[in-house]
Amino acid sequence: MEVNIEARRILAVSISKLYASRTQRGGLRLHRSLLLSLVMKSARDIYHSSRESEALSGAQSTPEEPMDTSSTPELPERQPAPLSEKNSSETAVEESDNKVEDYDLDTTEDKENLSPARQSRKRRGKASAAPDFLPNKRARLEPGEEREGDKIGPCWTVLSGGIFNSVST
Amino acid sequence: MQCGISAGKGIQLEGPGGDMQWCFSQVKGAIDDDVAEADIISTVEFNHTGELLATGDKGGRVVIFQQEVENKNLPQFRSEYNVYSTFQSHEPEFDYLKSLEIEEKINKIRWLPQKNAAQFLLSTNDKTIKLWKISERDKRPEGYNLKEEDGRYRDRNTITALRVPVLIPMDLMVEASPRRVFANAHTYHINSVSVNSDNETYLSADDLRVNLWNLEITDRSFNIVDIKPANMEELTEVITAAEFHPHQCNTFVYSSSKGTIRLCDMRVSALCDKHSKLFEEPENPSNRSFFSEIISSISDVKFSHNGRYIMTRDYLSVKIWDLNMENRPVETYQVHEYLRSKLCSLYENDCIFDKFECCWNGNDSVVMTGSYNNFFRMFDRGQRRDATLEASRENSKPLQVLKPRKVCTGGKRKKDEISVDSLDFNKKILHTAWHPQDNIIAVATINNLYIFQDKVN
Numbered sequence: 001m002e003v004n005i006e007a008r009r010i011l012a013v014s015i016s017k018l019y020a021s022r023t024q025r026g027g028l029r030l031h032r033s034l035l036l037s038l039v040m041k042s043a044r045d046i047y048h049s050s051r052e053s054e055a056l057s058g059a060q061s062t063p064e065e066p067m068d069t070s071s072t073p074e075l076p077e078r079q080p081a082p083l084s085e086k087n088s089s090e091t092a093v094e095e096s097d098n099k100v101e102d103y104d105l106d107t108t109e110d111k112e113n114l115s116p117a118r119q120s121r122k123r124r125g126k127a128s129a130a131p132d133f134l135p136n137k138r139a140r141l142e143p144g145e146e147r148e149g150d151k152i153g154p155c156w157t158v159l160s161g162g163i164f165n166s167v168s169t
Numbered sequence: 170m171q172c173g174i175s176a177g178k179g180i181q182l183e184g185p186g187g188d189m190q191w192c193f194s195q196v197k198g199a200i201d202d203d204v205a206e207a208d209i210i211s212t213v214e215f216n217h218t219g220e221l222l223a224t225g226d227k228g229g230r231v232v233i234f235q236q237e238v239e240n241k242n243l244p245q246f247r248s249e250y251n252v253y254s255t256f257q258s259h260e261p262e263f264d265y266l267k268s269l270e271i272e273e274k275i276n277k278i279r280w281l282p283q284k285n286a287a288q289f290l291l292s293t294n295d296k297t298i299k300l301w302k303i304s305e306r307d308k309r310p311e312g313y314n315l316k317e318e319d320g321r322y323r324d325r326n327t328i329t330a331l332r333v334p335v336l337i338p339m340d341l342m343v344e345a346s347p348r349r350v351f352a353n354a355h356t357y358h359i360n361s362v363s364v365n366s367d368n369e370t371y372l373s374a375d376d377l378r379v380n381l382w383n384l385e386i387t388d389r390s391f392n393i394v395d396i397k398p399a400n401m402e403e404l405t406e407v408i409t410a411a412e413f414h415p416h417q418c419n420t421f422v423y424s425s426s427k428g429t430i431r432l433c434d435m436r437v438s439a440l441c442d443k444h445s446k447l448f449e450e451p452e453n454p455s456n457r458s459f460f461s462e463i464i465s466s467i468s469d470v471k472f473s474h475n476g477r478y479i480m481t482r483d484y485l486s487v488k489i490w491d492l493n494m495e496n497r498p499v500e501t502y503q504v505h506e507y508l509r510s511k512l513c514s515l516y517e518n519d520c521i522f523d524k525f526e527c528c529w530n531g532n533d534s535v536v537m538t539g540s541y542n543n544f545f546r547m548f549d550r551g552q553r554r555d556a557t558l559e560a561s562r563e564n565s566k567p568l569q570v571l572k573p574r575k576v577c578t579g580g581k582r583k584k585d586e587i588s589v590d591s592l593d594f595n596k597k598i599l600h601t602a603w604h605p606q607d608n609i610i611a612v613a614t615i616n617n618l619y620i621f622q623d624k625v626n
Contacts, residue, residue, distance in 0.1 A: 006513070010459055013517055026272035026295060030357055030376040031407045031426055031466075032522060038462040039516070046459070 004054075007047040014040045189535075189549075189608070190624045191558060191571045194248040197234070198617035200562070210613040212600055216280035216288065219604040222250055222611055223290060224618055225275025229259040231292055231345075233303065248609040248622035254303055256345040259294040271296050277362050279371070281384075289348070291371060295358040298373055300349035300384065308336040354380050354390045361411045367418040374411035379423060381435075393441045394423060394433065409524075410470040417476065424481055428452075428465035430490065432479075448479065448490050450497045460512040460521060468524035473533040474605070480536055482527040485509060487538050487548065502548040502555065505540050507578040507589050520594050528603045539598025542587065543614050544574055560598065560612045560619040570624055 014036050021028055021036075199208060207228025214223050222234040235253035237246070262271040272295055281289040287304040312334040317323055357375035364371045372393070373380050379394035394411075398404055406427040414420035419435045431444035452461065464484035471480045478499075479490045485506060488498035504525075508515060515521040520541070527538040539545045540557075548555045557574045564571060577586040600613040608623035 007459075010513070010516070017519075025270055026274075026358070027267075027269040030404075031409065034404060034407055034426060035463045035466065035522065039459055042459045042462070 007043040229273030244625040254343040298351040376407040424467035424470040426466040
């Protein structure tokens with residue numbers, strides 16, 4: 001349980017660091033961003049496994065829906081359901097992973113003009129929500145609705161969305 | 170870096186046993202506690218003879234100190250260094266295409282071996298490498314026919330005879346001029362430059378690529394390592410440092426954020442993506458934590474002078490690798506193991522991202538690296554001894570021998586020990602340098618440069 005709290009705290013700290021690094025002089029640092037995302041992944045994984053063990057031991061958390069991690073381009077779906085901080089933190093990390101692909105500014109592909117659908121490969125679980133330690137909630141998307149460049153939304157998706165985009169200078 | 174010099178000369182004292190002891194010699198830089206960001210020292214490097222000591226700072230300036238010639242033969246005064254040249258190497262730039270500012274901070278300085286009267290060094294910021302020529306002028310011509318001494322043109326009618334201008338002595342003037350600018354070759358931030366032993370080429374490394382340059386040619390470089398994945402989502406490691414072998418001009422190494430070192434041979438292929446050797450130590454599973462990846466990232470890699478060993482610095486330790494053994498280091502030295510239980514706080518205050526450098530002494534018997542609280546550590550490989558010393562203004566009196574420091578890791582704190590919680594994590598020594606031939610060391614705190622020498626009997 002303590003590990004759980006620790007993992008959440010580390011996630012919160014990591015996200016605020018990612019956010020702060022966007023305004024850093026000299027541009028985003030790839031090495032630092034990579035390390036931050038690795039810590040977030042670790043924290044997320046530990047959070048997952050501790051939640052799973054809680055669920056197994058009959059704790060009262062709601063069962064998670066399995067994440068569909070197929071590579072079909074899907075719109076990010078976020079619902080303000082009051083549970084599963086795990087999924088949100090996973091979302092944050094996945095977003096940062098997803099946005100890595102947009103970092104490639106010196107190839108011939110026009111990455112900057114990718115549609116948001118293409119950018120987010122992973123479908124968010126229906127039970128995802130903004131956890132209490134993160135600032136905002138994200139509006140639920142209707143099917144077919146596009147989110148403009150993923151630029152709106154809680155800061156934690158915006159910030160992780162851009163880390164690898166802007167690192168290259 | 171301002172150059173208010175507080176000079177104190179270390180004088181030899183008898184010490185117990187045969188231990189090497191260090192004396193304070195000089196400290197350079199502003200005294201006040203309010204540190205101007207531009208004055209933060211970002212790199213320190215002796216030249217190949219040790220006569221010159223260069224520092225770079227966050228403001229893009231390079232300051233070069235020169236060893237006092239008269240003192241070279243006086244053992245106790247041989248570590249007196251005075252300002253030789255100061256110049257602005259890099260300016261802040263703006264990349265309009267990407268809307269990003271390019272910092273002027275000097276990431277690395279590397280000296281070229283001296284070939285003639287002038288000195289040459291490479292200095293680099295995040296994007297651009299420059300070759301600087303530092304030359305002395307101690308004579309000036311006098312007796313021009315058409316001009317007066319103050320530069321005004323003489324009235325032609327008054328010129329009745331021709332004379333040959335003569336060179337007369339003048340006060341020494343040291344001039345620094347940029348001879349080459351190597352730009353636009355790096356998409357990511359440059360972390361290393363290294364001059365090849367062939368004295369013709371050098372490498373520069375950023376997060377994902379290593380480029381090979383000819384010192385004479387600025388509009389072209391060869392990419393010799395490229396670890397950028399086709400899909401950036403698959404990025405798992407970056408290059409953190411790179412260096413050429415000191416003697417073999419075909420060999421270089423680069424370290425990664427995953428704690429591995431790759432040795433590459435440029436004769437094998439044009440693109441050295443396949444390493445010739447991979448140095449990696451399996452992780453100790455009992456040390457696993459949220460921050461394992463961060464602390465295993467290598468912040469510096471240095472060949473020994475004899476070219477047989479590589480030294481790497483990660484967050485908590487220094488490792489020595491034998492080039493002939495890839496599966497584990499031959500020596501591991503703990504720099505500040507007491508920080509392992511504090512990694513979470515160090516992550517929160519960003520200290521865990523600090524990049525410490527390390528250096529060898531001239532005969533590869535001792536290695537040195539920095540720590541927090543303005544402590545720095547020395548590891549004597551042969552005698553299996555280590556020391557913790559402190560660079561501070563309190564210990565900067567003339568005659569002062571540095572007293573070994575000790576961090577209390579638990580239990581009762583002895584007198585003179587400092588507890589882990591009292592360490593000042595804002596006072597960090599990231600950059601240190603060792604004179605190539607002598608026991609003189611330069612240790613950079615945030616904005617001051619300390620010079621110490623071993624005590625002479």
